[in-house]
Amino acid sequence: MKAICFYFQIHQPFRLKNYRFxxxxxxxxxxxxxxxxxxxxxxxxxxxxxxxxxxxxIIREYGKKFKVAFSISGTAIEQIEQYVPEFIDSMKELAxxxxxxxxxxxxxxxxxxxxxxxxxxxxxxAHDDKIYQLFxxxxxxxxxxxxxxxxxxxxMVQALGFKGIITADAKHVLGWKSPNYLYKAASAPKLRMxxxxxxxxxxxxxxxxxxxxxxxxxxxxxxxDWIASTPQEEQLINLFMNYETFGELQPRESGxxxxxxxxxxxxxxxxxxxxxxxxxxxxxxxxxxLAVPYPMSWSDEARDTSAWLGNTLQQEAVxxxxxxxxxxxxxxxxxxxxxxxxxxxxxxxxxxxxxxxSDGSVHSHxxxxxxxxxxxxxxxxxxxxxxxxxxxxxxxxxxxxELNALLLTIKNQEMExxxxxxxxxxxRNNIAKDLTGDFAxxxxxxxxxxxxxxxxxxxxxxxxxxxxxxPAKKTAKK
Amino acid sequence: MKALMFGWEFPxxxxxxxxxxxxxxxxxxxxxxxxxxxxxxxxPWGDEPKDFAKIIGANNTPVAWRDVxxxxxxxxxxxxxxxxxxxxLRDHIYADFNHMNTNDLGCIEFSxxxxxxxxxxxxxxxxxxxxxxxxxPCDVIHSHDWLTYPAGIHAxxxxxxxxxxxxxxTDFDRSRGNVNPTVFSIEKDGMNNADHIITVSNxxxxxxxxxxxxxxxxxxxxxxxxxxxxxxxxxxxVPPKHDKVVTFLGRITxxxxxxxxxxAAAQVLKKVHDVQFVMAGGGDMMEKMxxxxxxxxxxxxxxxxxxxxxxxxxxxxxxxDVYIMPSVSEPFGISPLEAMQMGVPSIISKQSGCAEILxxxxxxxxxxxxxxxDAIYSIITYPAMYNQLRNNGLDExxxxxxxxxxxxxIDIYRNLINR
Numbered sequence: 011m012k013a014i015c016f017y018f019q020i021h022q023p024f025r026l027k028n029y030r031f032x033x034x035x036x037x038x039x040x041x042x043x044x045x046x047x048x049x050x051x052x053x054x055x056x057x058x059x060x061x062x063x064x065x066x067x068i069i070r071e072y073g074k075k076f077k078v079a080f081s082i083s084g085t086a087i088e089q090i091e092q093y094v095p096e097f098i099d100s101m102k103e104l105a106x107x108x109x110x111x112x113x114x115x116x117x118x119x120x121x122x123x124x125x126x127x128x129x130x131x132x133x134x135x136a137h138d139d140k141i142y143q144l145f146x147x148x149x150x151x152x153x154x155x156x157x158x159x160x161x162x163x164x165x166m167v168q169a170l171g172f173k174g175i176i177t178a179d180a181k182h183v184l185g186w187k188s189p190n191y192l193y194k195a196a197s198a199p200k201l202r203m204x205x206x207x208x209x210x211x212x213x214x215x216x217x218x219x220x221x222x223x224x225x226x227x228x229x230x231x232x233x234x235d236w237i238a239s240t241p242q243e244e245q246l247i248n249l250f251m252n253y254e255t256f257g258e259l260q261p262r263e264s265g266x267x268x269x270x271x272x273x274x275x276x277x278x279x280x281x282x283x284x285x286x287x288x289x290x291x292x293x294x295x296x297x298x299x300l301a302v303p304y305p306m307s308w309s310d311e312a313r314d315t316s317a318w319l320g321n322t323l324q325q326e327a328v329x330x331x332x333x334x335x336x337x338x339x340x341x342x343x344x345x346x347x348x349x350x351x352x353x354x355x356x357x358x359x360x361x362x363x364x365x366x367x368s369d370g371s372v373h374s375h376x377x378x379x380x381x382x383x384x385x386x387x388x389x390x391x392x393x394x395x396x397x398x399x400x401x402x403x404x405x406x407x408x409x410x411x412e413l414n415a416l417l418l419t420i421k422n423q424e425m426e427x428x429x430x431x432x433x434x435x436x437x438r439n440n441i442a443k444d445l446t447g448d449f450a451x452x453x454x455x456x457x458x459x460x461x462x463x464x465x466x467x468x469x470x471x472x473x474x475x476x477x478x479x480x481p482a483k484k485t486a487k488k
Numbered sequence: 489m490k491a492l493m494f495g496w497e498f499p500x501x502x503x504x505x506x507x508x509x510x511x512x513x514x515x516x517x518x519x520x521x522x523x524x525x526x527x528x529x530x531x532p533w534g535d536e537p538k539d540f541a542k543i544i545g546a547n548n549t550p551v552a553w554r555d556v557x558x559x560x561x562x563x564x565x566x567x568x569x570x571x572x573x574x575x576x577l578r579d580h581i582y583a584d585f586n587h588m589n590t591n592d593l594g595c596i597e598f599s600x601x602x603x604x605x606x607x608x609x610x611x612x613x614x615x616x617x618x619x620x621x622x623x624x625p626c627d628v629i630h631s632h633d634w635l636t637y638p639a640g641i642h643a644x645x646x647x648x649x650x651x652x653x654x655x656x657x658t659d660f661d662r663s664r665g666n667v668n669p670t671v672f673s674i675e676k677d678g679m680n681n682a683d684h685i686i687t688v689s690n691x692x693x694x695x696x697x698x699x700x701x702x703x704x705x706x707x708x709x710x711x712x713x714x715x716x717x718x719x720x721x722x723x724x725x726v727p728p729k730h731d732k733v734v735t736f737l738g739r740i741t742x743x744x745x746x747x748x749x750x751x752a753a754a755q756v757l758k759k760v761h762d763v764q765f766v767m768a769g770g771g772d773m774m775e776k777m778x779x780x781x782x783x784x785x786x787x788x789x790x791x792x793x794x795x796x797x798x799x800x801x802x803x804x805x806x807x808x809d810v811y812i813m814p815s816v817s818e819p820f821g822i823s824p825l826e827a828m829q830m831g832v833p834s835i836i837s838k839q840s841g842c843a844e845i846l847x848x849x850x851x852x853x854x855x856x857x858x859x860x861x862d863a864i865y866s867i868i869t870y871p872a873m874y875n876q877l878r879n880n881g882l883d884e885x886x887x888x889x890x891x892x893x894x895x896x897x898i899d900i901y902r903n904l905i906n907r
Contacts, residue, residue, distance in 0.1 A: 030858055031759055031865040322879075326872030364848070364880060383850050386873055387866035394869075 023355035057257035084117030111286035114149035120354035161197035168198035180313035190244035196301035219264035230272035361385035492626035494636035516890025531600030550594035637678025689841025740771030752860035833877035
């Protein structure tokens with residue numbers, strides 16, 4: 011018996027507007043609202059909404075036999091809430107069927123996993139909170155930006171309490187091994203790894219409507235036949251793809267929706283099940299541990315991180331961005347926090363790629379810029395403005411350690427003040443009891459609401475109150 | 489295969505990009521082997537490189553018979569031409585041109601530049617071409633730019649060999665649309681008579697097809713290339729500097745869009761101050777540009793370096809952090825490639841032919857001064873941007889070789905000859 015594990019990715023970045031160096035310091039709004047609105051609306055109308063309808067239809071027909079998983083980035087959720095809120099409702103409806111699992115990821119679809127562990131943890135939490143708030147599920151399986159994975163990330167993810175992680179089947183990692191098994195992470199043995207079956211996934215998402223492809227046209231029975239005819243021991247087929255596959259990458263006319271609707275019927279005939287990642291983890295046993303010392307991903311020919319960190323432009327931009335991470339975390343301004351999220355989206359760095367040949371065409375297809383250099387210039391201009399805003403909150407000439415010390419002092423003092431206030435309150439209560447008069451509280455609440463300078467103010471009151479413990483000591487000393 | 493080429497300039501005595509391109513292409517073709525090139529120019533100086541092409545000077549070609557002996561000829565023009573060739577040429581004079589202004593050797597004088605009586609010189613050049621075409625055997629005739637089209641047509645009529653014309657620029661590029669009717673008619677005549685037309689970019693190809701009404705089938709683009717620089721030029725010494733330098737190199741004329749550079753400079757200087765802008769070259773818009781810089785209040789940071797020659801060009805490039813070519817219409821534009829060879833990040837207009845083959849440059853619309861300013865700012869502010877453009881640019885320009893262009897031209901010749 012075999013199982014198909016579907017997972018769909020939904021992500022949209024906040025594209026930046028054309029931000030000239032002249033705007034640095036003058037304009038603090040960075041986003042191309044028109045493009046963002048236009049793109050998310052178009053994709054939702056052509057792909058997300060009809061695809062959701064398709065899934066609902068399938069689930070209505072086959073019930074709990076059909077299951078899928080979703081990973082929706084925080085920035086995509088924000089855009090959907092803003093521009094196509096009906097999609098959220100549709101997603102809630104899907105969630106209510108119980109056949110859908112939501113996966114965890116970084117809120118900003120960021121590269122934080124490679125650059126900044128603290129930021130990474132914070133973003134994962136922010137994302138999962140958002141998912142819980144919308145769909146009432148707390149994700150148990152993690153999926154990193156563009157399926158980036160290495161041993162360090164596995165350890166971090168396990169420490170955050172996840173049972174499994176979804177990642178890619180890079181040839182240089184797997185070698186002769188098949189992705190059609192459950193694996194565990196070498197660096198974090200409790201963490202299960204689900205590897206994308208690139209061939210079968212890309213058959214749907216990239217090759218489905220290509221008439222030059224030898225297997226064109228792809229039909230549901232042929233496809234299930236391929237899956238059923240994999241070796242007996244291989245029990246798991248992980249099909250991971252962008253949700254835009256349905257209706258956008260593969261247009262409606264190609265018959266992609268009908269193909270999907272027909273899958274469960276043929277799957278049932280050939281005894282192939284559908285499972286969510288969580289089910290896979292609870293039902294299957296890992297066959298082996300995989301060690302991945304260098305990061306891999308599902309992008310480009312090389313299946314590594316060179317799509318985002320391949321050239322000096324990208325490295326510089328990412329390095330600069332995360333160099334102020336600590337400062338940003340100290341900030342409490344919500345607009346800074348928001349921009350910080352939006353600026354981290356991996357897409358910004360993807361646009362700066364200078365790769366040529368087939369990978370390059372993918373990069374330029376998605377990029378709103380006409381060259382990687384324009385992408386870099388625009389991003390860095392925005393970043394310059396952003397970092398000045400962060401600096402305005404905390405001057406750059408104080409180094410982080412010093413700043414941390416100062417902030418710690420403030421925090422400690424606050425705690426001390428609070429504690430002393432509590433003490434004062436307690437003593438006042440005691441006085442009130444001692445005097446057994448009702449007039450005292452009249453005056454005192456006023457004093458209590460005065461700005462707190464606990465030590466100095468507290469003393470006179472203490473001496474006034476003879477019956478309490480401390481003043482008693484004092485008088486004793488005298 | 490024997491090719492007879494007509495050109496107007498040849499290094500080291502060049503006035504613009506035409507000479508550099510003619511030279512590079514000839515050399516590139518020679519590297520492909522099996523080709524014998526005779527290159528005709530109006531006035532050779534004797535120090536032209538001769539190892540891959542035979543140079544014939546139009547001003548040393550007799551058009552009227554003079555009874556002179558070997559020694560006299562050798563003494564007069566021996567340093568630029570083999571006297572034997574002179575006598576061969578003299579045997580092929582086809583009409584009596586004694587009414588022309590000829591000298592003691594029966595030759596017409598040429599300035600070899602772009603004088604007032606340019607049209608007369610073009611006509612004389614074509615007369616001389618008749619003598620040369622009758623003397624020098626060839627399989628194909630190749631004319632570089634409109635000045636030599638009449639000569640090419642004449643040679644074609646004399647020999648019956650196919651004519652290739654090489655469009656390095658059209659008058660639409662030079663005049664921003666206000667075409668000189670005489671020049672246009674010479675160009676159009678050349679294109680009509682040509683068996684094949686080579687353009688230096690797809691941009692020029694479109695102009696030829698659309699503005700001159702030429703059948704697209706006989707127009708092919710062969711992009712220009714660059715010669716690798718010598719170590720001496722790559723390692724020229726320049727004094728250390730504190731400010732960033734942004735450089736414009738070229739004729740200060742309407743075609744090159746100098747005013748957009750000044751406007752962009754004014755914008756950049758509003759934001760950053762440790763930048764110097766240099767406009768090197770001469771031209772009819774220079775005074776206007778000086779006034780414009782003064783009006784924008786940036787004269788203290790905007791310098792006019794005058795016309796630079798030879799090594800000075802490379803010193804200027806070496807001292808630059810950004811090279812800019814905001815041409816309104818540039819058929820090709822070799823200078824950004826030279827800047828890239830010197831490791832200078834370049835900003836070029838999308839309206840230049842070289843934009844078609846370059847990736848590691850910043851391309852902007854010539855009129856978009858905001859974008860130009862932004863690009864300048866980015867290169868001088870973000871080190872990653874500078875380094876990436878510099879290093880990738882060096883790699884990229886290294887691949888753009890004349891022998892590839894030469895091979896394409898030879899292919900075109902073959903098709904014509906075997907037709």
